[in-house]
Structures are given as C-alpha cells and as structure tokens.
Amino acid sequence: MAELTLVEAINRAYAEELRRDDSVFLVGQDIRGGIFPHTMGLVQEFGPERIVDTPIAESGMYGVAFGAAQEGFRPVVDFMFGGFSYVTFAEASVTTGQYYFLHGSQHPLPLVITAAVGTGMRLANDHAMSIHGTFAHHPGIKVAMPSTPYDAKGMMKAAIRDNNPVVIPWHMGLMQERGEVPEDDYIVPLGKAAVKRQGSDVTILANSVQLKHALAVAAKLEGEFDVEVIDPRSFVPFDMETLLTSLAKTSRLVIVDEDWESGGFAATVSARVMEQGFDLLDAPVIRVTLPNLPVPGGYMEEYIAPNPAKIEAAIRQVCA
C-alpha cells in the first residue's frame, strides 16, 4: 500500500477509471498541463481526446460534460477553483439538478463536478469560498468531500460510477496531506459517514481540514473530555443515522463547517437534529463556521476561519 498525497489519490482514481471505462473523460481548463497536480501525467497516457482543455468559457466547458453525459459518457468537469462553478451556476445547479427528476426520472446524468476550495491560500473570497453548502441546497445533486487520501480515491471512483451528478470539492489545505491508499479498486460509498474517533462526552461533526482540527482537539482534550469525531464525508445524501446513533451516546454536538453560518450545511444538520434528535440533547448544538462575511484574503482569513481554538471553545461550551 502506497503513501500518497490527497491530489495523488485523486489522480489514481482518475487514471484507474479512465483505464476501466472508455466513456470516462475529464474536461476543464489547462488540466492537460495542470494547475494543481491532480491531473498530472493523464494526458500522456490518455491523450487530449479524453483529457480535454477548453477556452475560458465555463458554460461551454460545463456543456461538454453535461451534453456528453446525456450521450452516455461519464465526464468529470474540473472548475479549477470552486468559485468558478458560479460562472455557469444556472446550468451547474438548476438545469443539472432538475434534469433527471423533472423529466420523469427516465434518463440519468452521470457527471462529476470537482474543484479546489477553501481557505489557507490567502486568496480571498472568489478563490477561497466553499461550494458544498450551496450545491447541497439545490436538489438533484449529490455532494461529498474527502478528508483523507484514502477517501479521495474511493469517493472519486464512487462519484464517477454514480448515475447522478455528484459534486466533489477538495480542500486546498489537504493538497499535500499524506495517507495510505490501496492500489485496489475500492470505492467509498456516497452517503456513509465515518466515525473517526470514539467518545462518549460530545460528538464533533467535521469534514476536510476541519476534521484534522477536530481530531487534534479531541486528542488534546483526552482525559478531560471523551470526544467522538464523525466525518460526514457526504452532505447529500447525509448519513443521519450515524449521527443520531452517536448523539444517543454523547447527547452533545458541535458541528464544524468551513462555510458561512447563514444557509450553510451546518445549519441544515442542526435543524435536522432539532427535529429528529431533540430528546437526545443535553445541550444546544453549536456550530463553528465562517462568519457571514465574504472571505477576506491575506492574513485575515485566519482570523475568521474555524480553527482548533474555536473548536475547543465550542466543546467547552457545549459540555459546560
């Protein structure tokens, strides 16, 4: 089993799926040469017919994926930075989400939307915003996000094989994150959360970079609080069962999410826990999110992003 970075793991998923299924292809801007290393070496093996670069025309680029998916191909469309998906948002959210269901659930739309997201590069809002919450707001689209190289490979493969549009953002802060990645053909099913750490005092639901923070805080608080850490992995569909099972044990929940407080995924989970798990709770669910500000760049993103200190404070508050 190899130690790979998260982007190398995505690269393996691409290469294996491209080899396995001729209908799989990648489309984006400068993905042949690469901006991020996750497409490195693919054009050499699969050629420019299957690793497709387009002009800077997000609608047209997305149209290649969308139209080809209707034609039975299995495209992965790479928006480079997540915010760029907004340039063709009518298509990427509304037209995509409604295609299958509104037209009578007769014809699938198997495509994957991917992009780099997140704070940490100091690039500010348009280059740093999250997209998982926004896509999760729009029905008909699955949304999941890897936190480890293992999950990155298995989740991307699951997404490529899924018969629905699936959005898989990956966080730039995990680009060089290393982890064991089997060479086999495995998938990480969309819709299954992972309990990353068992605990009995409080549950933390955290994903991606924030999962790292949550695990670090949990380790730090060992002895003081027994913290259970869950990675939702998938936002749509969301594994409510795993969360409620955990809450039955801990009765306390902190949700950490690198998205805005207003309308983010953390709000959805909190509201669902309110409805489905109220009686399990010994304290109100607390969210650690981005405040409702366009993500500033420079040093300032550090002042507002969720971080270990804020997570620790939330744990102390919910356990008080």
Added chain:
Amino acid sequence: MAELTLVEAINRAYAEELRRDDSVFLVGQDIRGGIFPHTMGLVQEFGPERIVDTPIAESGMYGVAFGAAQEGFRPVVDFMFGGFSYVTFAEASVTTGQYYFLHGSQHPLPLVITAAVGTGMRLANDHAMSIHGTFAHHPGIKVAMPSTPYDAKGMMKAAIRDNNPVVIPWHMGLMQERGEVPEDDYIVPLGKAAVKRQGSDVTILANSVQLKHALAVAAKLEGEFDVEVIDPRSFVPFDMETLLTSLAKTSRLVIVDEDWESGGFAATVSARVMEQGFDLLDAPVIRVTLPNLPVPGGYMEEYIAPNPAKIEAAIRQVCA
C-alpha cells in the same frame, strides 16, 4: 388611502423613487412593455433612458446595474423570474457580495435585485424556485421579501435608498393580493420583523404566501391553540430579537418557508434558535418547507409545497 395590489404597490414605489431621485433607474428585459404589471406606465413617464430594456443577456444586463451603481446611480435590476438570476450568479452573488467589504468598505454598491418567485403558476423548477435562501447564504447582500402591498411599497423604497445590494423577490401568488397602501413616502425598514398576530401557545414564522396560510390556520385554530404569527420580512439582516421575545412567551416554533429543506432559510433560523433560544423551547422547532426535490410543475407542485394543512399538522405536532 388606496387599496392596491402588491404589484401596484411596487409600481408606486418605483414611480415615487424615480421622481424623487434622478439617479434611480430600472433595468431588465421587456420591463418597458412589461411581463408582469409592476412596471406598467413607467416608461411613459420616465422614458427609455430610465426604464431600460436589454437583450437576453443576464450578465450584461446585471452589469448595467452593477457598473452604474459603482458610478453613483441607484439601479433596480429586474430578473423577471428569480431563477434567471442564476444565469449571472457569479456576479449577482459573489462579485456583488464581496465588492464593498473585500475592497475595504470604502465604496458602496447601492442596487436592488428583484424578480418574481414561487409556486402556484405550475411552471416548474426553473420558473418557480425561490431565491431568498440562496442569496441569504452569500454574505454582503441584504434580502427581504414583502408579504403585503403595504410592505411591498415600503420595503422597495427602503431597498432603493439602502447603500447596499438588496434582493427583493416577490411571490407570484401575491401578485393580485390587495391591501391598503398609503400615498405618503414611508419606508419599511430592512431588518424588522412584524408580529402579525399575538398568541401564547405557539409561534409561527412565515413569509409571503405562507404568511397568508399561517394567518388562516391561526384563525381556524382559534380556541384550540393561541397562535402567534411573525413575518420575518427581512432575511438578511434577520430580526432575531422579535423571534426570541415571542419564544419566551410561546416556547414553541414552527417555521414555514417556501424553499428547500436543505440549506434553506428555515434551517438557518432553526439552528440559530438552537444556539440562542434552546432553553426557551418546550418542543423541537419544526420546519414546513419544500422537500429536497426540484420543484415539479403541473398539479404536482401542490403536492409538495407548504400549505395550510401542513402548517396545521406542524402546529399540532409541536403542541402535542
């Protein structure tokens, strides 16, 4: 005081503001002739220089408003149907939301985004989707929605005079709703909720068409339950104080919102009540929203939209 329909009230707001301030103008598609009656007669009084029709080019059309606002004008940009704002969503949400704050809070962007939204016309998802929740997810933009002709006039005037981007969707189901509208120059301040009915057993937070439903249900249940009904009116900023004051009395909350369950405004409010009003609650907050399905057209939208029966059921559940 005249009895006007909601669209007539908007029309009055436009006419009065256009008369008052030469920097105010309207831009959209076919608003001179009109698709909906809210712009009727304006071109005759103010001319095509201030009632501006553009080609079917939402980005360019929005650019007229955005660029002119930077130049000191006060545009109202009309997307016709709310879903069409997604055609230029990178601009309407990200670039708009980040303009003032990210660039150092030095130069305001006074513009109003408006559009017709909502179920009831049987037109399906792309013509029926709500937009208030999505805009409320993106920081730097105010969002409010009128429920009465009175509010429509005053809210639109407040939005036009505000120095920030403000989104004012209006629900097609209220197009012909009549109500008293004073001829004076009044505004309805953005950020203030309205208690539409006093009650002590349960609070319903509902807006637009759903406010009508909520009031009807409250009247129907009179004697059985004493229902307080609050119209949030404004989603960003949101008047949490009025809501918490009500909950201190009723201890029970039903949120009705014609947006999707996942990521909608109802989720945000529920999560905030969880954090700020947990101890006030005698029962979990229940949401009555659209299920996570692209809004179907035809008769089917009736099967899934919030309605009086669902609101009543939620009240019974939360009061059980």
Added chain:
Amino acid sequence: MNLNKQQMRILYRNLVRADHLNRMMYQRMLQGKLIGFYHPSDGAIAPGVAAASFLNKDDNLSPHHRGHGITHMLSKGIDIKYYLAEHTGKDTGCCGGRSAFHFSFPEHKVYMMSGFIGYNFAPSVGWGWAAKRRNLGQVVMNCSGDGSYGQGRAHEALLMATNWQLPIIFYCENNGMAIHSEISEMHPTEDVSSLAQGYGMPAMVIDGQDVFACAEAALAAIEHARKGKGPTFVEAKTLRIKEHDMGTPDLRGWEARSEEEKLALMQRDPLVLATTRVLAEGVLKQDAIDQLHEEASREVQEIEDFADSSKIARPSEEQLLAAAFAP
C-alpha cells in the same frame, strides 16, 4: 441543393400537422385546458419543420421554445400525444406529468428543455463533442430564436464549435422580436448570423416563410456537418404573428402592435406560401392536400383524446422523493 418531390411532400405534410397542432394548443390554452403558458408559433412553423424533418433518429435536436418545440418534435417523428399529456399534468405525459411545459424524449435524442433562454447552446457543444468523438456521422440541430443569441452562452458555443469543428447547426429562427423587443434595438447588424463571421463560421440567411428554402439550407448544413466539415450558422427570417405568450399583451417596445401589421404578416403565412407552390409545381393535388388536413385533424383529435382520457398524475411525496436520484 434541390429538393425532390418526396422531400417536398414530407415537408408539406409536417407543415400541415404543425399548423393544426399549434391551433390546438392555442385553443386549449384559451379554454384553460393547458398547464402553464403557451408561446404560439403562428407564422413561424416553417423553420422548425425544415430543420427536423430530415434528421436521423440518432441526431441531436434542441427544439426552439416557440410553439414549445412541437413543430420540431413532430417533424423528427416524436408522438406529440405524450407531450400534450405532460402539458396537461397527466401521468401518461413524457415526464410523468412533473414537468409542465418541459419535455424529454431521450430515445429520440431530444433530451430536454430548460426554462432558461440560451440553455441550448452549452449542451449542444457536449452533444457535438460526443458526436465527433464517436465519429458516426451524427449531427446536432440547435434551434433557437434571435433573442437567444444575446446570451453569452451562444458565443461560447459558436467559439467551441468552430475550434473543434463540431457537427453543429446553429439554426436561428429570427422573428425579429424577443417578447416586446425589436431586434433592431437588440442586435447591431442586419443579420444575427453576422456573429458567425467573427469565428469564420459559414453562414446562410434564408426566407423562413419558405419551408422549402429552409429545408435546402438545413440539408446543406446537415450534410456539411455529417462530412466532418464543422458547424454552420443558418438564419431563417421568420415572423411572429401572435403575441409572445398567451396572456401577455402584444407590444412592440411598449406600444401595441397594430392589427394591420399582423394582417400583413398573415399574408406570408408559410402554409399559404407552401400550398401555392406544391399546387403550382404539381407536387400535391388539392384532394391530397385536403386529405393531409383531415389526417392532421384526426391526429390532433387522437392527441387530445389521449391527454384528456389520461389521469392526472397523483404520486405521493414519498414516491417523488424516491424518484429524485437515478439508481
């Protein structure tokens, strides 16, 4: 490219059918027997008939929204009864009664409609990309109005289609109007197809009232595309005789269009013009024409009967939720 008589008869027949179906839709809307809205195609049925009558089943078609694509779909061999059932909310509808005016006939490669004007351009690039990669001679017939070329999406598609020499026909049904807006205010040159020059894409401008001229152009563009020679822009100058959308006033800018103006337009009704020609050239005799009308009436009747005798779709919310994602 000269049409033979057989081709002319096909076109004429589809024109008659399109005319009857448009009248039926208009009537039903007036009678409240149609869901949502209807954008009548009076005066504008020739381009769609011509664009779609000679496509192969595996060619992609994106119908123009006017007349809700019925003209185009019937000409491609699609049975409209499933669309009328859809448009009346019935469970026999092509989308199970869920979609209102939207449609989908994937087996005919008419995948979808979206309510966004200009939505057709980007998927057409994808269909064209797929056709080129498969290299089986499939073409993409991309039909939309003059107004739709305002959208930036049109540019992106013209650009990418030319870059990659995709087999796409940009078939512009230019009725000189978009809702109330006149093209003279909304486009700076005489022809929308002037845009094609910017990309070095071949273009033709034709009389959109003449179904045979339209078909000659369409066939030439289709052949060009099938041979791998890339995209073509075809601009059919057509008319809008009625209001944009039933219930919306019929304005030019913000003034009512005059009745005289509309009467004058009717003189150039494509069916009137085609009838004169088929009779003059001996393609069809009057009794054959009468028979086509009778058949079309019967077809309309069958379509309406099917829709009217079908049940309103009444799935539960649970059933709908279970259908949200593909297995």
Added chain:
Amino acid sequence: MNLNKQQMRILYRNLVRADHLNRMMYQRMLQGKLIGFYHPSDGAIAPGVAAASFLNKDDNLSPHHRGHGITHMLSKGIDIKYYLAEHTGKDTGCCGGRSAFHFSFPEHKVYMMSGFIGYNFAPSVGWGWAAKRRNLGQVVMNCSGDGSYGQGRAHEALLMATNWQLPIIFYCENNGMAIHSEISEMHPTEDVSSLAQGYGMPAMVIDGQDVFACAEAALAAIEHARKGKGPTFVEAKTLRIKEHDMGTPDLRGWEARSEEEKLALMQRDPLVLATTRVLAEGVLKQDAIDQLHEEASREVQEIEDFADSSKIARPSEEQLLAAAFAP
C-alpha cells in the same frame, strides 16, 4: 494619430516604471514577501502603459489581470504603494489588507478586480451606460487578455456596447496564451478582434511590443469614444515571457516551453524596443533614460518601504462584521 515628444516621454517613463515594478513583484514573490500569487508581466507591459497613460481621472479603467494591473494603474496616476501594502496584508493597503491581490481605487475609477476572468465585461457596460447618460465625454478602458474573450460575458458586452454605442474601448492584450493554452487551439481565427466584425464594431490590430503604436491606437479609440462614436476593439499582440503564474510550470499545452523560445521573445521586450526608438528619434538622451531608471528604483524602494513598514492588519472579527455593510 502621431504622438508628440511629450507624449512619448510620458509613455517611456511609465514603461520604465512598469518594468521596475514588475521586477520588484517577481522578486518579492520569490522571497515570500507577497501574499497569494503573482502573474508576471514580463514582455507585456507596453499595452497597459499605452492604454492608461492618457486617460482622464474620471475615465473608467479595468486593468488587465497580468502583472495584477500595476502597469495600468501606475499609468493612470495611482500610487502603487497602497496596492503593494494590500498585497502584503497590511492595514495601509488600498483595501485595508482584506483583499489579497484584489484592488480598489474608486477615486481613480478603478473600482475593483474580481478573481473571475471575464468579470470586467459586464461592469464595463454599466460604466459605459453611465458615461453615456451623463454625457460628459467619459470613456471606459476595458483591458483584458485574449483568454478572457472566451467568456460569454465578452459577447454580451460587445453586443450591448454596439447596440447602445457606448464609449468603451475593448482593449485586448493578446499574448497568445491562457495559462498553458495556445490561442491557436482556443480561438478559431487569426485575430481575437475578428469577433468585433460580428457586431460591426471597428477594430484595430497593433504590435503590442511597441508602446508608441499601442498609444496611437488607444488615443484614436479614446477620441472616437469621447466624441460619442461608440466602442472600438483594439487588439495588441503581445508576449508572455515568463510562466503564467509563479509556481505553475511554464508549459505550452502540456510540454515545457523551451528556453530558446523565451530567449527569442526577450528580443522583443518592449522596453528594449522603446529605448532604441527614443534614442534614435532624439526624444530622450541616455542620461535622461538613466535618470528615469534611478527614479523608478527610488519609487520602488519607497513603495516597498511603505509596505514593509506598515503593520499587518489585525482587525477583530467584530470589527470586520461591523464593516460588512455600508451605512
């Protein structure tokens, strides 16, 4: 339009300044003294200097993203020290250290940058609309790269600018590349400005290495716009000598660009060409040129000192939240 010597000196001076500032930015990025990324403008500074040196203060300018608009902004009279401070996260930055590479100098009518390539087109329509309505002779200088014309937004702006005859200059700085992509693959004709034909918009293609040729074209287009004669497309063919973005490999498609290729490009460095010309035409003597370089070094030093001696912006979350909306 012939330039006078005074104009040539202004251009030359700004070219020297742009060159020094670009080197400074490159150096700082290497040294880790710059936040985010930097897209070096080596070989490509002439078009921006020419576009912006003769604008009035109340003309709108949208700088090209390459070199992060520094070339354009300094030529319009903007003091770059506030931008460097911004780009280093300092509280003296033009946006209070919040924006990373974004900028805003509203008093100079350089309102913004967005990270979306093509973002400039739609606001330019708005600025042009405002200028036309005010009728004070203001113009809009809309600078962006060849790649940006892939965006549908470009089409919408070209269309609306021509429809309304807005005073906008579409100033395309065509370096033949977008990240790793060659224009020959991404645009179907020889010139990006062929697009202008589709709208009947006048266009010029000029040597983007020749700052004087660029300025003649810019001045002609500016005058045209000021007189109310509408938009012009100006295409300056320029070069990208270095990598797209520091840290990204310098590829053509997916192969490394050769060093010989880049050495050859350097022969056409705009400052080298301009120096030969000003000396040959007696516009400037060598000692005056030396002095300009000294001044530019000093300017760079001052800019860096300002940024380096400023404090890192450290507002609290509460302070930031209080600044989210305009009063």
